Amino acid sequence: xxxxxxxxxxxxxxxxxxxxxxxxxxxxxxxxxxxxxxxxxxxxxxxxxxxxxxxxxxxxxxxxxxxxxxxxxxxxxxxxxxxxxxxxxxxxxxxxxxxxxxxxxxxxxxxxxxxxxxxxxxxxxxxxxxxxxxxxxxxxxxxxxxxxxxxxxxxxxxxxxxxxxxxxxxxxxxxxxxxxxxxxxxxxxxxxxxxxxxxxxxxxxxxxxxxxxxxxxxxxxxxxxxxxxxxxxxxxxxxxxxxxxxxxxxxxxxxxxxxxxxxxxxxxxxxxxxxxxxxxxxxxxxxxxxxxxxxxxxxxxxxxxxxxxxxxxxxxxxxxxxxxxxxxxxxxxxxxxxxxxxxxxxxxxxxxxxxxxxxxxxxxxxxxxxxxxxxxxxxxxxxxxxxxxxxxxxxxxxxxxxxxxxxxxxxxxxxxxxxxxxxxxxxxxxxxxxxxxxxxxxxxxxxxxxxxxxxxxxxxxxxxxxxxxxxxxxxxxxxxxxxxxxxxxxxxxxxxxxxxxxxxxxxxxxxxxxxxxxxxxxxxxxxxxxxxxxxxxxxxxxxxxxxxxxxxxxxxxxxxxxxxxxxxxxxxxxxxxxxxxxxxxxxxxxxxxxxxxxxxxxxxxxxxxxxxxxxxxxxxxxxxxxxxxxxxxxxxxxxxxxxxxxxxxxxxxxxxxxxxxxxxxxxxxxxxxxxxxxxxxxxxxxxxxxxxxxxxxx
Numbered sequence: 001x002x003x004x005x006x007x008x009x010x011x012x013x014x015x016x017x018x019x020x021x022x023x024x025x026x027x028x029x030x031x032x033x034x035x036x037x038x039x040x041x042x043x044x045x046x047x048x049x050x051x052x053x054x055x056x057x058x059x060x061x062x063x064x065x066x067x068x069x070x071x072x073x074x075x076x077x078x079x080x081x082x083x084x085x086x087x088x089x090x091x092x093x094x095x096x097x098x099x100x101x102x103x104x105x106x107x108x109x110x111x112x113x114x115x116x117x118x119x120x121x122x123x124x125x126x127x128x129x130x131x132x133x134x135x136x137x138x139x140x141x142x143x144x145x146x147x148x149x150x151x152x153x154x155x156x157x158x159x160x161x162x163x164x165x166x167x168x169x170x171x172x173x174x175x176x177x178x179x180x181x182x183x184x185x186x187x188x189x190x191x192x193x194x195x196x197x198x199x200x201x202x203x204x205x206x207x208x209x210x211x212x213x214x215x216x217x218x219x220x221x222x223x224x225x226x227x228x229x230x231x232x233x234x235x236x237x238x239x240x241x242x243x244x245x246x247x248x249x250x251x252x253x254x255x256x257x258x259x260x261x262x263x264x265x266x267x268x269x270x271x272x273x274x275x276x277x278x279x280x281x282x283x284x285x286x287x288x289x290x291x292x293x294x295x296x297x298x299x300x301x302x303x304x305x306x307x308x309x310x311x312x313x314x315x316x317x318x319x320x321x322x323x324x325x326x327x328x329x330x331x332x333x334x335x336x337x338x339x340x341x342x343x344x345x346x347x348x349x350x351x352x353x354x355x356x357x358x359x360x361x362x363x364x365x366x367x368x369x370x371x372x373x374x375x376x377x378x379x380x381x382x383x384x385x386x387x388x389x390x391x392x393x394x395x396x397x398x399x400x401x402x403x404x405x406x407x408x409x410x411x412x413x414x415x416x417x418x419x420x421x422x423x424x425x426x427x428x429x430x431x432x433x434x435x436x437x438x439x440x441x442x443x444x445x446x447x448x449x450x451x452x453x454x455x456x457x458x459x460x461x462x463x464x465x466x467x468x469x470x471x472x473x474x475x476x477x478x479x480x481x482x483x484x485x486x487x488x489x490x491x492x493x494x495x496x497x498x499x500x501x502x503x504x505x506x507x508x509x510x511x512x513x514x515x516x517x518x519x520x521x522x523x524x525x526x527x528x529x530x531x532x533x534x535x536x537x538x539x540x541x542x543x544x545x546x547x548x549x550x551x552x553x554x555x556x557x558x559x560x561x562x563x564x565x566x567x568x569x570x571x572x573x574x575x576x577x578x579x580x581x582x583x584x585x586x587x588x589x590x591x592x593x594x595x596x597x598x599x600x601x602x603x604x605x606x607x608x609x610x611x612x613x614x615x616x617x618x619x620x621x622x623x624x625x626x627x628x629x630x631x632x633x634x635x636x637x638x639x640x641x642x643x644x645x646x647x648x649x650x651x652x653x654x655x656x657x658x659x660x661x662x663x664x665x666x667x668x669x670x671x672x673x674x675x676x677x678x679x680x681x682x683x684x685x686x687x688x689x690x691x692x693x694x695x696x697x698x
Contacts (some may be wrong), residue, residue, distance in 0.1 A: 002252060005064050006008070007245070007508050010047060011044070011046075011047060011048035011050060011619075012049050013047070013048060013049070014038045014043065014047070014049055017034075017038065017049050018031070018034035018035070018037075018038060018396060020218040021034055021037075022034060026456050027568035029182040029195060029630070030195065030542045032683045033193065033194065033195045033196075037170060037193050037194075038128050039193065040244075042167075045048070046143050047347075048431065055135055055443060059408050065306070067093030067094045067130075067578075068091065068092045068093045068094065068128070068131050068132075068300050069093070069094045069095075069096065069130040069134070070086055070091070070092035070094070070096070070131065070132045070133075070134065070296055070300075071095075071096045071098060071122055071126070071127035071128075071130035071133045071134065072096065072097050072098070072134045072136065072681040073098045073099070073124070073127055073133065073134065073135045073136065073137050073161055073165075074098075074099060074135065074136035074137030074138070074177075074178070075097050075098070075099035075101065075104055075108045075304060076099075076136060076137070076283075077100070077103040077283045077284075077285040078136045078177060078283075078284075078285050078288050078289060078292075079097065079134075079136040079137070080097070080108050080112065080285075080617075081285040081286055081289030081415070081633055082134060082136065082177070082288070082289040082292045082293060083095055083108075083112055083119065083339050083421055084112060084115065084289065084412070084415070084416075084419075084617050085289045085290050085292070085293035085415075086293050086296060087115050087117035087119060087242070088115065088117075088416060088419040088420060088621070089293060089297070089419060090117075091293055091296055091297045091300065092131075092132070092296065092300060093118065094118050094119075094120070095112075095117070095118065095119045095120075096119065096120050096121065096122035096126065096127060096130065097112070097119065097120075097121055097122065098121070098123065098124055098126075098127045099121045099137070100137075102121075103611050104611060104612050105121055106121060106611055107607070107608045107609075107610070107612030108609070108611075108612055109121045110366050110604060110607060110608050111608045111612065111615050111616060111618055112617045113542065113616045113618075114224070114537060114541060114561060114604075114617060114618020114621065114622075115613075115617050115618060115621040116540060116544070116621060123140060124164035124165050125160070125164075125165070126165065126173070128164075128165030128166060128168045128169060129164055129172075130169065130172060131169070131171070131172060131298050131299075131300065132171070132172070132173050132174075132175065132299050132300065133165065133168075133172055133173070133174045133175070134174075134175045134177060134292055134296065135158070135161060135174065135175070135176050135177060135178055135188065136177045136178055136292075137155075137157060138150070138154040138157050138158065138178035138179065138184070139153045139157070144176055149181050151180050151183050151184075151359060151362055151363055152178055152362070152363075153180070154178055154180070154184055154252075155174070155184065155187050155363045157178075157189045158176075158178065158184045158188055159191050160356075162187075162188055162191045163191065164193050165192075166193075168193065168194060170190060170194070171198075172194065172198065172328075173199070173200075173299050173330040174188055174192060174194065174198065174199040174200075175200065175201070175202060175296065175299075176188050176199070176200070176201040176202070176310070177201070177202045177288065177292055179234075179235040180234070180318040180359065181201040181202060181203060181233060181235075182201060182203070182233055182234055182235070182310050182318070182320055182321075182356055182359070183309055183319070183356065183359040183360060183362075183363050184201070185199065185200060185201035185310045185311075185319045186312070186317075186319045186360055186363070187316065187363060187404075189312060189319070191298070195330075196311075196312045196331075197329060197331040198329070198330040198331075199330070200309050200310055200311050200319075200324070200326075200330060200331055201234065201236075201294060201309060201310025201311075201319060201321075202288065202291060202292050202309065202310065203234050203307075203308055203309040203310035203311075203320075203321035204229070204231060204232070204234050204238055204308040204310075204321035205291045205294070205307055205309060205321075206236065206288050206291045206337035206445060207230040207238055207270070207271060207308075207321075208228065208229050208286070208375075209223070209291060209445060209447060209487060210226050210228045210230075210270045210271075210273055210287070210445060211230055211240055211266065211267050211270045212224075212226045213339050213444060213445070213447070213526065214266055214269070214270045215228060215252075215266070216614060217249070217262055218257055218258065218266075219255060219257050219258070220257075220429025221247065223447065224447070224519070225247060225248070226245070226246075226247055226252065227239075227244070227245060227246040227252070227465070228240065228244075228245045228246075228249070228252060229241050229244060229245075229308045229321075229323055230267060230308065230320050230321070231308055231320070231322060231323070231337070231349070231352075232320050232321060232348065232349060232352035233320055233321070233352050233356055234310060234321060236271075237348070237351060237352045237355050238267075238271060238321070238352070239264070239267065239345065239348040239349075239352075239428055240263050240264065240266075240267040241337070241341065241343060241345055242342070243340050243341055243342050244337065244340055245263075252375065252418070256597045259594045264322055268416040268677075270359055273441060273445075276438070276441060277441045277442045279438070280434050280435055280437060280438025280439075280441070281310055281435050281438035282441065283440055284365050284442050284445075285442065286411075286415050286418075286442045286443045286446055287442055287443075287444070287445020287446055288445070290419070290445065290446040290447065291445075294307075295307065295309065295326060296644055298327065299326060299327065300327060300328075300329065301586060302327045302569075303317070303326070303327065304325050304326070304327040304332060305325070305326055306323050306325055306326075306335065307326050308321045308322065308323055308324075308326060309321060309322075309324050309326060309331070311324050311334055312543075313332055313353060313356075314334065316353055316357065317357055318353055318357045318359075318360055318361055319354035319356065320337065320352055320356050322334050322337060323335040323337060324664050326684040331559075332568065337349075342350075345360065350587060385392050385555065385671070393585045396448075397425075398424030398425045399423050399424045399425065399462050399463075399567045400424070400425045400426075400427065400460070400461040400462050400463075401417055401422065401423035401425070401426050401427070401461060401462065401463045401465065401627055401631070401632055402426075402427045402429060402430070402453055402457075402458035402459075402461035402463070402464045402465065403417075403426065403427065403428050403465045403467065403508070404429045404430070404458055404464065404466045404467065404468050404492055405429075405430060405467035405468030405469070405508075406428050406429070406430035406432065406436040406439045407430075407467065407614075408614045408615075409467045409508060409614075409615075409619055409620060410430070410465070410467040410468070411428070411439045411443065411618060411624045412510075412616040412619075412620035413465060413467065413508070413619075413620040413624060414426050414428055414439075414443055414450060415443060415446070415620065415625050416620045416623070416624035416680070417448075417451060417627065418443060418446045418447075418448030419446065419448075420624055420628070421448070422624055422627055422628045422629065422631065423462075423463070423631060424449060424451045425450075425451070425661070426439050426448065426449065426450045426451075427450065427451050427452065427453035427457065427458060427461065428443070428450065428451075428452060428453065429452070429453045429454065429457075429458045430468070431468075432567055433452070436452055437452050440452045440561075441630065448583055455492070455495035455496050456495070456496065457616060458496055459495075459496030459497060459498065459499040459500060460499075460500045460503075460689060461500065461503060462500070462503060462504070462630075462631065463503070463504050463505075463506065463627050463630050463631060464496070464499075464503055464504070464506070465506045465508060465623060465627065466489070466492055466505060466507050466508060466509055466519065467508040467509055468488060468489075468492050468509060469481070469484075469485040469488050469489070469509035469510065469515070470484050470485055470488070473609075474606065474609050474610050475606065481510050481511050482511045482514045482515075482690055482693050483693055483694070483696070485509055485510065485511070485515055486514065486515060486518050486693075486694040488509075489507075489509060489519055490517045490518060490522050493518075493519055493522040494522070496559045497523070497524075499523055499525060501525070502529075503522060503525065503529065504524065504530075504531075504661045505529065505530040505531075506531065506532070506533060506623060506626055506630075507531070507532040507533070507641070508533045508619065508623055508626065510565075510566075511565070511566060511690060512532040512533060512534060512565040512641055513532060513534070513564055513565055513566075513641045513649070513650045513651050513652070513687050513690065514649075514650070514687070514690040514691055514693070514694040515532070515694065516530065516532035516534075516641045516642075516650040517643070517650045517691045517694065517695075518650060518694050518695070520643065520650070521695070526661075527642070527643045527662075528660060528661045528662040528663075529657070529660070529661040529662075530661070531624055531640050531641055531642050531650075531657075531661060531662055532565070532641030532642075532650065532652075533567050533619065533623050533626060533640065533641070534561070534639055534640040534641035534642075534651075534652035535561040535562065535639045535640075535641075535652035536564050536618050536621040536625070536626065536638055536639055536640060536652075537562070537571055537618050537619050537621075538561040538565065538601070538602060538623040538639075539560050539639050539655075540554070540618070540622065541602075541604055541618070542561055542571060542597065542598055542601045543555075543557045543558060543560065544601075545595060545600065545601050546559065546592070546594070547598055549588070549592055549597075550578075550586065550587075550588050550589070550592075552578060556578055556579060557577075557578050557583075558575075558576055558577045558578070558583075559571065559572075559573065559575075559576035559583060560572060560575065560576070560639040560652075560654055560668075561598065561602075561639065561652070562651070562652050562653060562654075562680070562683070563651050563652060563669065563679065563680065563683030563687075564651055564652075564683050564686060564687060564690075565641060565651075565652060567602075568679075568682065568683050568686050569598070569602060569652070569683075570598070570676065570679040570680070570683065571594055571595065571598045572668060572671075572676050573589075573594050573676075574671055574672055574673045574676055575654075575668055575672065591629060598601050625638075626638060626640065626657065629657040629658065630657060630658065630659060630661065631659075633658045633659035634657070634658060635656055635657070635658040635663060636656070636657055637654050637656055637657075637666070638654070638655060638657050639653065639654055639655075640652060640653075640655050640657060640662070642655055642662055642665055644684060644687075645665060645667075647684050647688065648688050648691060649684060649688040649690070649691045650687065650691075651683055651684070651687045653665055653666065653668060654668060674689055677696060686687075
């Protein structure tokens with residue numbers, strides 16, 4: 001766009017504008033896409049196009065650089081997990097979430113914000129100006145339902161979404177995740193007005209990863225070293241391309257361990273994984289969220305990686321997954337696979353094209369979907385029985401993080417650990433074994449090492465995170481939960497016995513402080529090895545709010561919320577500082593009521609619960625950071641829940657956290673002012689009362 005940017009004219013005639021675009025980039029700007037772009041930009045009273053609006057989308061208004069913006073449309077499980085994956089991996093400087101359910105969207109943004117990254121809610125128009133737009137909105141797929149069944153319902157939704165985004169930033173890339181992915185990608189290409197290379201689907205990226213993960217178990221080789229694609233429809237007619245499969249320079253099918261493996265059966269079994277996950281936990285999210293984050297990363301970083309994404313088949317009125325080079329322009333090139341397919345694979349490829357062309361005709365209303373033969377949703381599908389995983393004795397065991405409790409907090413914590421690579425092995429344990437195994441199958445799609453564990457196996461982990469217990473209800477205090485959850489905590493601890501002597505237990509269940517005390521008493525481990533997540537998240541929330549008020553990055557602020565992880569918590573500004581300067585002396589602090597600010601941030605959890613029903617992202621991020629401190633002996637000062645020296649209770653105090661657990665509890669009483677000391681003593685009194693309630697009948 002250098003010629004266009006060098007022009008001093010802010011207005012151009014539509015034909016001159018189109019001719020220049022096609023001259024600059026004939027591949028991206030076809031006559032049809034230019035016509036659609038002209039319609040999108042509109043003309044003034046003189047019939048001229050305001051070129052400045054186009055340039056604003058290309059390089060930022062008036063030449064000012066803008067942070068890379070990733071917009072996610074759809075605040076369901078897939079959309080929010082995609083946002084969380086992006087935030088945890090630092091992909092995109094700015095992430096936004098958009099949904100028709102404004103209340104739920106606000107709750108999700110507030111929860112995601114607690115991860116410490118930059119995220120905000122966006123209107124559809126604002127989302128349309130993003131660098132990458134990820135569309136996950138639509139009616140979800142039901143168990144046993146084919147993707148074609150969704151087509152009629154979601155095609156109109158897709159068109160409505162695209163129209164709501166307009167005018168779309170001309171350089172934007174749209175990644176369609178909504179199902180049926182291929183047909184809806186075609187729909188988005190049609191109505192967006194963008195070049196087709198800038199609109200593509202997540203396709204079979206996840207399906208290919210699932211198959212590689214299954215193949216990994218056969219070959220005892222990391223799945224990242226296996227080149228193997230599932231192509232065609234993201235759905236029932238997809239197929240593995242054995243002809244292109246490689247391990248290094250060797251054809252994969254020539255590997256000795258593949259001799260007795262039917263790759264088609266293996267692929268068909270792995271393709272049923274989504275249905276199995278849905279039957280156990282109602283939805284899938286972790287795997288697809290991770291894969292979409294990878295696609296977005298390829299675009300923003302111009303990685304030019306070959307991925308099996310949903311693209312327009314050259315010369316056909318259909319979209320299917322093909323190996324394509326994904327980079328800053330979206331689809332940089334599509335690989336011609338036809339010459340390399342076997343005769344059997346070519347038949348499947350042609351059948352897939354025919355099927356997807358029918359889907360397009362259904363979407364256009366040219367064919368009644370009832371006239372298309374549908375596979376029997378209830379037919380028995382082959383189920384691949386995994387071979388037992390061999391464990392090679394090498395004198396050293398991989399670091400093991402066990403998470404007990406497969407609710408939203410537990411599973412999101414597992415997701416955070418897998419995204420960050422915290423722990424070589426992550427396990428999940430829950431009394432509802434069927435749901436737990438469904439969560440594990442979903443988490444496994446991230447590509448990390450995760451598995452189900454019995455309570456006894458969890459007890460042998462290096463770090464044990466306990467999130468099990470009855471959840472907190474809207475408007476309910478954490479102390480209301482103490483009697484109900486203390487018995488659950490004892491049962492959890494008892495089920496893990498004998499616990500590994502060097503294990504560290506991190507209590508996340510609420511009320512966190514009282515249950516930390518119960519776990520210390522029941523586990524038999526030294527108190528330094530059993531502690532709670534405490535007010536780490538509360539402290540971050542307050543620092544973020546204060547940082548915004550002072551225009552200082554929250555990471556530069558040392559300030560702790562102490563005491564109870566609940567209604568009685570208090571802030572200790574006397575112990576706070578920014579860059580070594582006492583917090584109270586920092587410019588602007590005289591205008592801030594820190595206690596009122598704490599009241600606001602301490603209500604955030606209740607607000608999130610009221611909006612979306614639960615909190616997960618913030619606490620999961622906080623717990624992952626604590627786990628990392630232990631495993632990697634980081635010796636960081638964190639406000640976690642510990643046994644108060646000389647007292648019969650636990651509450652949050654600044655502690656040095658490392659490989660042995662709590663390496664030091666800092667004495668804050670010497671730096672507290674009179675008011676803060678009174679709040680400290682009141683918290684001790686309240687927590688001792690909570691402990692008394694928790695220990696009743698123990």
